[in-house]
Every structure is written in structure tokens, then in C-alpha cells.
Amino acid sequence: MEVFTLQLFNGLSVSSILLLIALGLAITFGLMKVINMAHGELIMIGAYSTYLTQNIFKDVLPPSLFDWYFVLAIPVSFLIAFVFGLILEMSLIRFLYGRPLDSLLATWGVGLVLQQLARSIFGAPNVAVTSPSWLNGGVEVLGAVLPYKRLFIIGLVALCLLAMYFYIYRSLEGRRMRAVMQNRDMAACLGVSTRRVDAMTFAIGSGIAGIAGCALTLLGPIGPSLGTYYIVDAFMVVVLGGVGKLVGTVLGAMGIGIFNTMFEYWTNASLGKVLVFLCIVAFLQWKPMGFVAMRSRSLDS
Amino acid sequence: MLAVQQLEAGYGESVILRNVSLKVKPGQVVCLLGRNGVGKTTLMKSIMGLLKARRGAVSYNGQELTKQAPGRRAKSGIGYVPQGREIFGQLTVYENILIGLEAARDKNAKSIPQEAIAKFPVLPTMYARRGGDLSGGQQQQLAFARALASKPEVLLLDEPCEGIQPSIVDDIRDVIRSIKADGKTAILLVEQSLEFVKSVGDYFYVLEKGAVAWEGGLESLTDDVIKKYLTV
Numbered sequence: 001m002e003v004f005t006l007q008l009f010n011g012l013s014v015s016s017i018l019l020l021i022a023l024g025l026a027i028t029f030g031l032m033k034v035i036n037m038a039h040g041e042l043i044m045i046g047a048y049s050t051y052l053t054q055n056i057f058k059d060v061l062p063p064s065l066f067d068w069y070f071v072l073a074i075p076v077s078f079l080i081a082f083v084f085g086l087i088l089e090m091s092l093i094r095f096l097y098g099r100p101l102d103s104l105l106a107t108w109g110v111g112l113v114l115q116q117l118a119r120s121i122f123g124a125p126n127v128a129v130t131s132p133s134w135l136n137g138g139v140e141v142l143g144a145v146l147p148y149k150r151l152f153i154i155g156l157v158a159l160c161l162l163a164m165y166f167y168i169y170r171s172l173e174g175r176r177m178r179a180v181m182q183n184r185d186m187a188a189c190l191g192v193s194t195r196r197v198d199a200m201t202f203a204i205g206s207g208i209a210g211i212a213g214c215a216l217t218l219l220g221p222i223g224p225s226l227g228t229y230y231i232v233d234a235f236m237v238v239v240l241g242g243v244g245k246l247v248g249t250v251l252g253a254m255g256i257g258i259f260n261t262m263f264e265y266w267t268n269a270s271l272g273k274v275l276v277f278l279c280i281v282a283f284l285q286w287k288p289m290g291f292v293a294m295r296s297r298s299l300d301s
Numbered sequence: 302m303l304a305v306q307q308l309e310a311g312y313g314e315s316v317i318l319r320n321v322s323l324k325v326k327p328g329q330v331v332c333l334l335g336r337n338g339v340g341k342t343t344l345m346k347s348i349m350g351l352l353k354a355r356r357g358a359v360s361y362n363g364q365e366l367t368k369q370a371p372g373r374r375a376k377s378g379i380g381y382v383p384q385g386r387e388i389f390g391q392l393t394v395y396e397n398i399l400i401g402l403e404a405a406r407d408k409n410a411k412s413i414p415q416e417a418i419a420k421f422p423v424l425p426t427m428y429a430r431r432g433g434d435l436s437g438g439q440q441q442q443l444a445f446a447r448a449l450a451s452k453p454e455v456l457l458l459d460e461p462c463e464g465i466q467p468s469i470v471d472d473i474r475d476v477i478r479s480i481k482a483d484g485k486t487a488i489l490l491v492e493q494s495l496e497f498v499k500s501v502g503d504y505f506y507v508l509e510k511g512a513v514a515w516e517g518g519l520e521s522l523t524d525d526v527i528k529k530y531l532t533v
Binding site: 175179182192 | 350374381389391392405
């Protein structure tokens with residue numbers, strides 16, 4: 001029972017991390033169809049933003065306030081990654097819409113530049129971010145200890161999802177965004193400023209990558225190549241889930257996370273990963289569009 | 302008044318429109334006729350700004366629009382119901398019409414104006430459905446309502462009756478007539494059915510090989526003209 005609870009929780013925890021790193025990509029790749037290889041570096045930027053926030057708190061503010069740096073670090077990471085995304089979109093991505101191979105190569109290059117930038121500023125070795133003390137420890141459920149950090153990440157993902165849902169499906173900006181992504185020309189003919197929508201959408205996807213980076217600082221030290229570890233997983237989640245729908249991304253992350261944990265428990269870490277890859281390949285043979293495929297009369301043509 | 306002067310436009314290397322000039326006066330219903338492939342839809346797209354003009358000018362109320370993006374043209378008062386309707390399939394019917402509000406000149410307009418949907422009583426009953434799930438005729442009505450939401454002064458209608466059952470064609474005719482009767486919105490209409498355009502049109506242009514081959518009022522649109530330019 002104890003083992004089962006722990007495995008289930010681990011699966012959920014892995015899923016939540018996968019989901020967090022994939023959510024931003026679900027926007028930039030899923031909605032905008034930009035193969036953004038610099039997504040991992042936007043995560044890295046979020047992580048270093050958290051590191052900087054921590055340092056500022058350490059150096060400037062009284063130690064009693066230190067524990068609260070993390071609360072501020074989340075919006076700060078979002079904003080800094082948001083600004084980076086905005087600059088990236090306005091200076092590069094916007095010239096590459098509809099050219100997937102070019103954007104793949106260009107964003108990969110941007111990723112390398114950003115990695116080197118981080119290396120120049122913060123140095124090549126990993127840096128540690130001290131987690132706030134209120135996230136240490138855990139809660140015991142059915143004999144298994146569930147760490148607060150993991151629970152916090154699950155909560156953070158849920159919050160991000162909720163915010164994204166309301167932004168995309170319930171707000172004016174989100175409506176414009178969906179209209180532009182579905183039929184750019186027609187949206188333009190109805191007076192929607194497609195340039196503005198593109199820039200905002202890409203920046204928001206980048207900002208969410210920043211939040212993911214912030215959360216990753218809870219799990220271990222961070223370095224300039226942090227993003228490269230996560231970029232493959234992020235794409236896998238979005239492709240498996242089916243592009244263009246949030247619910248697909250959630251299912252993709254859950255599927256990979258839970259199966260990965262199960263296979264790793266039954267076999268070992270590397271074989272588990274191989275098995276997960278095999279399952280994904282098999283699944284995409286069966287359903288090439290992923291879990292949730294968009295279908296309607298207007299899209300069938 | 303919408304004015305097109307000596308417009309030349311095309312796709313890639315090929316020139317589709319050469320030296321087209323036309324005028325749509327306030328409140329007028331102007332019909333654009335011609336056989337398939339003479340450039341009617343291309344002209345509509347050029348007026349809307351989806352296609353860049355190579356030469357010539359498009360202006361509206363004296364305001365030069367030739368270099369403007371489609372969004373600016375929509376905001377200056379031009380509404381567009383394109384061929385094939387171009388409904389946002391994943392958005393609900395309600396959201397589709399709300400997108401139409403983007404071009405409203407009244408910046409405080411937050412709700413759908415009554416006159417946009419009054420002519421289509423079926424639409425409010427389907428607000429929650431996705432646009433892509435509607436039938437062709439319903440989508441056409443939605444495209445009308447979406448264009449009317451911004452209260453345009455000129456409405457470009459590109460084959461609004463294409464592939465639609467006769468009863469809805471009659472509805473659309475009534476809608477065009479009532480827009481005409483209101484006198485607030487001029488219409489530039491592309492339509493294949495002669496019977497239809499004769500029943501609503503004030504002034505007619507016939508395109509041939511990308512240029513205006515004939516123009517005139519309803520009384521001068523004689524069988525000779527029709528035989529010469531329109532019968533296949």
C-alpha cells in the first residue's frame with residue numbers, strides 16, 4: 001500500500017513537472033506552430049531569475065524575509081522570460097512564421113547564444129538555489145511521505161493551467177489569439193491586430209517557461225545547459241497530447257509521467273525511459289495526431 | 302464612398318487584375334459580374350487588403366487605403382463576408398460574432414449590436430455551438446452577422462449564396478434588401494445568379510480578363526450585354 005501510494009505520487013509529481021515545462025511550449029509550438037528550440041533556454045532564464053531574486057533577498061533584505069523570496073521569484077521569472085520572449089518574437093520569430101525548418105534552426109542558434117550568455121554572466125558551474133524553509137519536509141499520507149516541494153509544484157501547475165485556461169478561453173485577448181491562430185487572414189480582415197496577438201502569445205508562452213524554470217530550482221542546482229535536459233520531454237508531451245488543445249497537453253504529461261514512473265519501478269531508470277519511448281512511438285503510429293485532435297467541418301479541408 | 306482606381310493586382314508572377322476602376326456610393330448596392338476566373342474575388346481581396354496592389358489605389362471617403370493592412374481597412378468601416386465564409390471553426394458562434402466587434406469604430410462597444418443579429422433569429426439559439434459544427438447556410442448567416450457587428454459602412458459580399466439551399470438564399474436576399482432600405486451601409490456584391498443580382502442591385506460592373514468591360518444601371522443591363530459578357 002505504502003509503495004503504491006508513493007509510486008502514484010511520484011508519477012503525479014513527474015507528470016506535473018513535465019506539464020509545467022511543456023505548458024509554454026503548448027502555446028508557442030502547439031498554437032503558433034513555431035518549433036521553438038530555445039524553449040529550454042527560456043526555462044533556464046526563469047531559473048536564473050529565481051537565483052537572482054534569491055541573491056537580492058540575501059544581500060539586501062533582512063534574513064527574516066528570506067523565506068518569502070520564492071513568492072516574488074515566480075512573477076519575476078515570468079516577467080523576465082516574458083520580456084525575452086517578446087524581444088525574440090519581435091526581432092526574429094516574426095520573420096519566420098510558416099517556415100518551420102528555418103525557425104527550428106534559428107531558435108536553436110538563439111538557444112546556444114543564451115546558454116553562452118548565462119555561462120558568461122553566472123559562470124559555467126551549476127549554482128544552487130536555497131529553497132525556502134517552509135517547503136522543506138513533507139506530509140505523511142498512508143505511510144508514505146510526500147515532500148512539500150513536490151506538492152507545491154503540483155499546486156503551481158494547477159494554478160498555471162487554470163490561469164491559462166481563463167486567459168485562452170475566457171478573455172478578450174485569448175479570443176483574439178484563438179481567432180488569429182485559426183484563420184489569420186480572416187481575423188485580420190475583421191480588425192484584429194495579428195502582429196500584436198503574435199507577439200503577446202509568444203511572450204506569454206515564454207513567460208510560462210520562465211515559471212517552469214523557477215519551479216525547477218526547487219528540485220536541484222541549475223546551470224546554463226539546464227534547458228537542454230528538458231526540451232525533448234517538452235516536445236514529446238506536446239506532440240503526444242496533440243497540438244492546439246490544453247487538455248491534450250495535460251493528458252500527454254500525465255501519460256508520460258505515470259508510465260515512466262511505473263516502468264522505472266518495474267525495470268530500471270534507463271530501460272524505463274526506453275519503454276516509454278517505445279510506447280510513444282507505437283501510440284503515434286496508431287494516432288498520429290496525438291491524444292486530442294482538433295476536428296471540425298472547417299478544418300477538414 | 303469606396304473608390305478603386307486603376308488597380309493592378311495578382312498572385313506571384315501572374316497579373317489577375319489590370320486597370321480596374323470602380324466606385325461604390327453610400328447606400329448603393331453595386332454588383333460585380335463576370336464569368337469564372339475573371340478576377341472578381343481577387344478584386345474583393347485587393348479592396349480588403351489581403352492582396353497587395355501593384356499599381357493603382359483603393360480609397361475610402363477620400364482616405365488612402367492602398368498601403369494599409371486589412372485591419373485598418375476594417376476599422377475605417379469596410380466589412381467583409383468572404384467566399385467560403387471563413388468562420389472560425391473552433392470558436393463558438395457567440396465568439397465569432399464578438400470577433401466581428403473588433404473593427405467597431407465605437408471603442409466602447411462591448412456587446413453585439415441588435416441590428417447585426419436581428420435579421421438572423423436562428424443565431425442566438427446556437428450561441429454556444431462551435432462555428433465549425435454549423436451547416437453551410439448557418440455559417441453564411443454567421444458570417445453576415447460577424448461582418449455587421451462592427452456596423453460597417455461598406456459591406457463586401459463575395460458569393461454569399463454559393464452552395465446554399467433556396468430558402469436561405471431568399472433570407473439573404475431579404476437581408477440585403479433590408480440593409481439597402483436602412484440606407485446606412487453600401488454593398489459591393491459578387492454573385493453568379495443574374496436573377497439574384499437583378500433583384501437587389503443598383504449599379505453593375507462586368508469584369509472580363511481582369512478589367513472592367515461594361516458598367517451601367519439596372520435598366521441598361523439588357524439581354525445583349527448578358528449574352529456578350531456573361532453567358533458561357
